[in-house]
Amino acid sequence: MSAVAVAPVFDALGDPVRRMIVLLASAGEQPAGAIVEGVQKVHPISQPSISQHLKVLRDAGLLSVRAEGTRRIYALDPDAVGAAQDWLAALTADPLTALANPLDALATEVARGKHARAHKDARSA
Secondary structure: OOOOOHHHHHHHOOOHHHHHHHHHHOOOOEEHHHHHHHHHOOOOOOHHHHHHHHHHHHHOOOEEEEEEOOEEEEEEOHHHHHHHHHHHHHHHOOOOHHHHHHHHHHHHHHHHHHHHHHHHHHHHO
């Protein structure tokens, strides 16, 4: 799994405004003004409130930001998206996969024990 912690990612995505911001950023780099404008078309929310949502998304690792003159350009962070995808994919994976190696080791030990007992019985007879 990716080095990005998934809990903050999912926590950040719990808000519909933040999900919309992520959707806007998924189209490519976006200046803060375009994000504010896009969100305000759907949600009656102030620019300072959107800035707070952007901070939560940055802190969760979902968005990166860079300065371009006086503008702030936001982009979706593929590592965070990948971590969330990996976590979700693990939910549908075979639940015994994680146990495969320990079970293989157990089977080997059982076989060794049987072999040792058979060898001991053959020597005793």
